[in-house]
Amino acid sequence: MTSKAQTVFPAPDHDHGSCTSTALAHAERLCAARAQRLTQMRRQVLEALLTSHKPLGAYEIIDRLGAKRRPAPITIYRALDFLRENGLVHRIESRNSFVACVHSHAGNDPVVFLICERCGAVGEAPGGAAADSLKASCRAAGFTPKSPVIEITGICSHCRQH
Amino acid sequence: MTSKAQTVFPAPDHDHGSCTSTALAHAERLCAARAQRLTQMRRQVLEALLTSHKPLGAYEIIDRLGAKRRPAPITIYRALDFLRENGLVHRIESRNSFVACVHSHAGNDPVVFLICERCGAVGEAPGGAAADSLKASCRAAGFTPKSPVIEITGICSHCRQH
DNA sequence: ACGGTTTTTGCTGCAGTGCAACATCAAAAT
């Protein structure tokens, strides 16, 4: 079961470097396939999110690539918009912050974000099962759903053990 | 089925006045029972949310009670904190705004917010069924959940018909 | 009614979020 939990919450000591470069390579392939441009700026923003492995706010992102010249907030938001449109980044609504997406999402099943209060890590759990009952609730209310947001705060498996 | 949908999305032409005063009376009873003080400020903020029947941001709330003297944002947030702690108001995370709660929530089942993109109305659907599968997802990830946030954007029953 | 305590509100200031409008510059299409 530990192995299963790790697919959602990577161990704190896992190989950041390799998972970052894997994700970057995937982003490049995906953009190439779609004729979308993964520019310097966009790549840097994605990279900042990948290496932090936690949700970051716009200003935190600026701080992390601010060595040379600090881009304005709007620049970050535009890069984030692009990355979100291409499914490379998610927005955490309850935190006004953003995380890099590590999976390839199966179909358009909604994702459940598990947000650790202690360490700030965010895991993505499959939401297929919950989606069915949510759709039923929507139907009962005569509501036509578009994008479901499911965010759960709590304590992650690693923090739990201490 | 229309009657069922109306329990989640009240008809645009329903009797605001009576549902507002009912909710206010309920708030008063609840605060009295808990020895909590429903002060002028708090009451006014709740009233603004009830009469609007849509989510409002802090500044919008200020505008609605600003006739006489405009309270500072912090005053509004404090009133909102109080109202939320007592379950009279919910925060819509994906909008940074707040709605008055119209039901008595059964137990601590999570609520599903259905947010209409067209008219801005927010309905509260029961989330008991979805909660079970979400809890299962959490367990599988070794995650101990606290407060689930479920918000779904889409088109409500009334807007659908036009 | 009095003073003391607690709660609530007012006030100032600040950091972060997020967008609009416009200018500039580079790449792609014609």
Add this chain to the structure above:
DNA sequence: ATTTTGATGTTGCACTGCAGCAAAAACCGT
């Protein structure tokens, strides 16, 4: 080569949300 599109830079602004302190109001025991 020219036009069109897209990306970034710049300025400015409005909203969100809280910290810290001071003043005012409500509560309570005597």
